[in-house]
Amino acid sequence: MSGLAKAEIMRSGEAGHCGKDVRSDLQVALEARGEGGIEIGLESRVAAYYGENILAQARQALSDLGVRDAHVTIHDEGALPFVIAARIEAAVRRAGLGQGRRALPEAVPLPPPAARDRLRRSRLYLPGSEPKYFINAGLHAPDAVILDLEDSVHPAEKDAARILARNALRAVDFAGAERTVRINQLPMGLADLEEIIPEQPDMVLVPKTERAEQVMEVDRKIAELKRQHRISRPIWLMPILESALGIENAFIVAAATPNVAAITIGLEDYTADLGVVKTSEGAESLYARTRLVNAARAAGVTAIDSVYGDVADMDGLLRWGQKSRALGFEGMGCVHPLQIAVVHQAFAPTPAEIEKAQRIVAAFEEAQQRGLGVVSLGSKMIDPPVVQRAGKLVKRAKEMGVIQ
Amino acid sequence: MPWRQPERHRWYKGQQQTALAGDQRLTIDLMSTTATRVELARNAAGRLVPISVNGKDQRPYAGAVQDDPQGHKAAPAIRSCVQYPENGDKRVPDLETALRKCGLRNGMVISSHHHLRDGDRVAVMALETAGKLGARDLMWFPSASFPSQAAVVDLMEAGVVHHIEGSMNGPLGDYTTQGKMRGVGVLRSHGGRWQAVQDGEVHIDIAVIAAPTADPFGNADGSHGKSACGSLGFALADSMYADRVIVVTDSLVPFPCVPWQIPGNSVDFVVQVDSIGEPAKIVSGTTQITRSPDRLRIAEFVARFLRDAGIMRNGFSFQAGAGGIALAFVDYLRHMMKEDGVKARFVRGGSTRYLVEMLQEGLTDYILDGQTFDLDGVRSIAADPRHVATSPFTSYNFHGKGNFASMVDAVVLGATEVDVNFNANVVTHSDGRLLHGIGGWQNCLFAGCSILAVPSFRDRIPVIVDEVTTITGTGEMIDVVATERGIAINPRRRDLLDAVKGSRLPIRPIQDIQAEVEQICGGKPARPRRTERPVAIVKWVDGSVLDTVWQLA
Numbered sequence: 001m002s003g004l005a006k007a008e009i010m011r012s013g014e015a016g017h018c019g020k021d022v023r024s025d026l027q028v029a030l031e032a033r034g035e036g037g038i039e040i041g042l043e044s045r046v047a048a049y050y051g052e053n054i055l056a057q058a059r060q061a062l063s064d065l066g067v068r069d070a071h072v073t074i075h076d077e078g079a080l081p082f083v084i085a086a087r088i089e090a091a092v093r094r095a096g097l098g099q100g101r102r103a104l105p106e107a108v109p110l111p112p113p114a115a116r117d118r119l120r121r122s123r124l125y126l127p128g129s130e131p132k133y134f135i136n137a138g139l140h141a142p143d144a145v146i147l148d149l150e151d152s153v154h155p156a157e158k159d160a161a162r163i164l165a166r167n168a169l170r171a172v173d174f175a176g177a178e179r180t181v182r183i184n185q186l187p188m189g190l191a192d193l194e195e196i197i198p199e200q201p202d203m204v205l206v207p208k209t210e211r212a213e214q215v216m217e218v219d220r221k222i223a224e225l226k227r228q229h230r231i232s233r234p235i236w237l238m239p240i241l242e243s244a245l246g247i248e249n250a251f252i253v254a255a256a257t258p259n260v261a262a263i264t265i266g267l268e269d270y271t272a273d274l275g276v277v278k279t280s281e282g283a284e285s286l287y288a289r290t291r292l293v294n295a296a297r298a299a300g301v302t303a304i305d306s307v308y309g310d311v312a313d314m315d316g317l318l319r320w321g322q323k324s325r326a327l328g329f330e331g332m333g334c335v336h337p338l339q340i341a342v343v344h345q346a347f348a349p350t351p352a353e354i355e356k357a358q359r360i361v362a363a364f365e366e367a368q369q370r371g372l373g374v375v376s377l378g379s380k381m382i383d384p385p386v387v388q389r390a391g392k393l394v395k396r397a398k399e400m401g402v403i404q
Numbered sequence: 405m406p407w408r409q410p411e412r413h414r415w416y417k418g419q420q421q422t423a424l425a426g427d428q429r430l431t432i433d434l435m436s437t438t439a440t441r442v443e444l445a446r447n448a449a450g451r452l453v454p455i456s457v458n459g460k461d462q463r464p465y466a467g468a469v470q471d472d473p474q475g476h477k478a479a480p481a482i483r484s485c486v487q488y489p490e491n492g493d494k495r496v497p498d499l500e501t502a503l504r505k506c507g508l509r510n511g512m513v514i515s516s517h518h519h520l521r522d523g524d525r526v527a528v529m530a531l532e533t534a535g536k537l538g539a540r541d542l543m544w545f546p547s548a549s550f551p552s553q554a555a556v557v558d559l560m561e562a563g564v565v566h567h568i569e570g571s572m573n574g575p576l577g578d579y580t581t582q583g584k585m586r587g588v589g590v591l592r593s594h595g596g597r598w599q600a601v602q603d604g605e606v607h608i609d610i611a612v613i614a615a616p617t618a619d620p621f622g623n624a625d626g627s628h629g630k631s632a633c634g635s636l637g638f639a640l641a642d643s644m645y646a647d648r649v650i651v652v653t654d655s656l657v658p659f660p661c662v663p664w665q666i667p668g669n670s671v672d673f674v675v676q677v678d679s680i681g682e683p684a685k686i687v688s689g690t691t692q693i694t695r696s697p698d699r700l701r702i703a704e705f706v707a708r709f710l711r712d713a714g715i716m717r718n719g720f721s722f723q724a725g726a727g728g729i730a731l732a733f734v735d736y737l738r739h740m741m742k743e744d745g746v747k748a749r750f751v752r753g754g755s756t757r758y759l760v761e762m763l764q765e766g767l768t769d770y771i772l773d774g775q776t777f778d779l780d781g782v783r784s785i786a787a788d789p790r791h792v793a794t795s796p797f798t799s800y801n802f803h804g805k806g807n808f809a810s811m812v813d814a815v816v817l818g819a820t821e822v823d824v825n826f827n828a829n830v831v832t833h834s835d836g837r838l839l840h841g842i843g844g845w846q847n848c849l850f851a852g853c854s855i856l857a858v859p860s861f862r863d864r865i866p867v868i869v870d871e872v873t874t875i876t877g878t879g880e881m882i883d884v885v886a887t888e889r890g891i892a893i894n895p896r897r898r899d900l901l902d903a904v905k906g907s908r909l910p911i912r913p914i915q916d917i918q919a920e921v922e923q924i925c926g927g928k929p930a931r932p933r934r935t936e937r938p939v940a941i942v943k944w945v946d947g948s949v950l951d952t953v954w955q956l957a
Contacts, residue, residue: 023863024863024864045863046863046864046865046929048834048835048930048932048933049834049835049864049865049929049930050864050925050926050927050929050930051930052930053926053927053930057926077863078862078863078864078865079864080864080924080925080926081925081926135924136697136698136888139698139701139888139889140697140701173924336697337697338697338700
């Protein structure tokens with residue numbers, strides 16, 4: 001036996017989670033061997049229903065990853081196939097095997113591409129290491145889901161989370177929600193992109209952005225990967241400004257590339273940077289938030305607010321959202337599915353606003369028909385920006401299902 | 405050896421007709437040591453069921469409402485005042501004395517109720533005492549069993565308890581489905597238990613009734629005392645039909661115990677003990693609404709369904725249990741009732757804080773309460789005359805001149821599985837292991853609209869299947885299945901389908917939801933591997949046999 005073969009025998013890797021309180025996940029422990037084929041020990045709470053299925057999937061995944069001889073132990077807590085594939089792949093990679101190979105789960109149809117100015121009232125954060133939250137996320141009808149590889153993922157789990165997020169992009173039906181991924185800060189974020197871009201997310205969130213160059217680097221990497229994987233549909237960017245410097249540079253960040261569709265603020269880090277206490281009224285971040293709205297408008301992108309952290313306080317969330325809309329934001333983040341409906345309520349135009357906008361639009365259309373250059377409503381003359389705004393409000397209200 | 409109750413009680417044998425569906429009758433030879441031949445018949449639900457269980461003839465299920473009972477109700481022996489103390493003091497020093505005075509013998513049927521739920525100490529205490537007195541081969545006949553009663557496994561191992569007719573869950577369920585119990589378990593609904601006792605299918609030799617309050621005469625009640633549990637309705641049949649009745653209390657009051665739900669006139673002996681149960685496990689401090697967004701979504705769908713289908717209207721009634729989804733449903737419905745200015749005539753408990761608040765807010769005129777789940781419920785039933793304790797006789801008994809269940813407009817229930825024909829299972833896991841008893845579930849299906857509120861899959865296990873492992877209620881009786889992925893209406897209920905036309909609810913064919921879930925879960929689940937040996941039967945509300953629980957492979 002050569003020295004290299006001997007070293008291979010020692011290769012082992014573990015990935016995933018198991019335990020009484022773990023759901024929809026599994027733990028895979030793999031020990032590569034020099035010979036003897038694949039041997040799998042399976043313990044599963046769904047063994048009676050899917051035991052054979054899991055074993056067959058595991059064998060297929062190992063074969064896809066080029067693993068021929070290994071002892072594998074699987075402790076499954078009712079994980080779905082896309083999770084099983086991801087955990088096996090992570091264990092194999094941690095064992096130093098499977099380079100350049102993937103164990104991809106069955107794909108669901110790709111949803112239609114997202115428009116640059118699509119409705120983005122709510123975006124639901126999903127921790128990248130917790131597959132149980134992925135499965136039904138789309139049912140709660142957020143405008144976007146965020147598979148988070150950054151703050152919610154432990155540094156030791158980054159590699160496994162990006163594989164899991166990739167599989168989720170491929171195999172989970174998010175029911176029309178925009179499929180977005182928050183990558184890590186560069187350079188780690190570039191490795192995230194290599195894994196996820198082939199599965200064509202609709203948008204990438206770039207955390208802790210302070211300079212236009214960061215955005216451009218991400219943009220270049222995405223462009224390169226799109227070429228490599230022959231992807232033609234848009235993949236938008238949403239930089240997150242989380243520091244005083246980021247806020248100062250809001251406009252140049254928003255204008256860094258035409259692929260930026262929106263910018264947002266991370267208040268947790270921003271208030272820490274300022275050295276102030278984050279309050280539920282948000283006075284300490286008012287300047288930053290209004291500055292961001294202005295920069296977004298100037299760059300022609302959407303301004304999106306931070307999250308409201310107290311998931312038990314729905315009244316507070318509603319008030320925050322309504323104020324946020326009044327400042328010019330078009331949406332905010334959600335850390336719990338129950339926040340989604342409240343956020344949608346907060347960002348919906350009021351019946352009075354809709355009615356006024358509809359009257360302005362009608363007056364404009366009438367003026368157009370009559371060939372008049374000036375639009376007027378009653379005795380008031382309506383300026384073109386007002387007409388434009390009214391048109392957008394009516395369009396949005398239709399998208400939100402508030403009016404037919 | 406097959407289990408036999410003492411000879412004097414075998415008079416009912418032959419009284420029942422063995423109705424067989426066609427000539428589909430077969431015999432299976434078993435290699436088992438406890439039973440060697442089992443004769444089976446295919447019933448109207450298409451299931452193979454034994455035609456004889458624990459030495460008693462059984463009637464295969466013929467349909468949900470194919471029932472024509474004959475004969476007369478059972479009755480306990482006539483007693484005379486001269487046999488009891490004139491001063492009404494029926495106290496004896498301890499349970500041992502009481503059991504001895506009751507004439508405890510091998511093979512007797514000992515009953516208990518489950519109003520103290522997982523906190524109950526009395527049932528195990530009674531069986532263990534009987535064991536100490538040397539009794540063997542007893543049949544335990546609880547109205548339901550709980551995990552804290554796992555000690556009964558040891559009593560079965562020791563030969564004190566022969567088998568259980570009631571619910572078998574947790575360790576008792578595993579013991580049964582592993583084929584270790586000597587007799588065959590019999591699962592009955594709360595109404596079915598009353599029916600079986602009343603019709604003489606089960607004769608209770610000794611009823612041991614845990615009572616949170618009692619007086620020396622035996623008047624007993626559940627709404628007061630340190631172990632207060634609310635209603636004592638499940639013990640009422642036992643008190644009326646058992647040969648001997650022992651009341652066990654940890655809160656003895658001088659005569660009269662007011663109010664009394666169990667009249668002392670039915671009671672033979674009263675035993676005072678330090679504690680009948682662990683209060684924290686008897687009722688929860690507060691019952692909690694689920695925080696799971698998926699389950700809340702199901703609850704909201706159900707509430708909207710009641711509203712959009714026009715069931716939620718002035719004077720209506722509903723019943724929901726104390727599970728997370730059911731509680732959330734009540735909360736959603738309550739808000740919708742307020743919004744629309746609608747008031748219910750009555751709601752059926754299992755009562756909880758949420759129902760009590762509805763009563764206090766004037767959203768319902770009455771709570772008709774079968775069991776009381778939390779402290780708010782207990783306080784309310786003790787203090788508010790509009791919060792009324794019911795019994796399985798008034799609520800559920802199928803062999804009565806009607807019962808409340810069919811007068812309820814809508815009921816919200818759970819299930820472990822439901823199939824594309826709307827048959828549902830609540831007693832076993834999909835893999836065939838006994839999970840819990842039937843409770844009032846079967847009886848509730850007689851409501852105007854029966855709704856199963858279930859997630860479409862748990863972990864990876866689909867809830868909507870081709871064929872349920874164990875039928876507990878047939879598609880004849882189940883109207884709506886509400887999941888987080890949409891609501892399926894039984895095609896049999898054209899009226900409901902029409903009623904929700906134009907609603908924004910996601911109404912979908914059940915096969916659609918099934919297909920979506922199978923796509924998510926990676927295909928159809930494998931069927932459970934079971935032997936051909938029955939370990940328990942599931943009774944329908946009329947006493948016929950609906951399905952069989954088989955020993956696991």
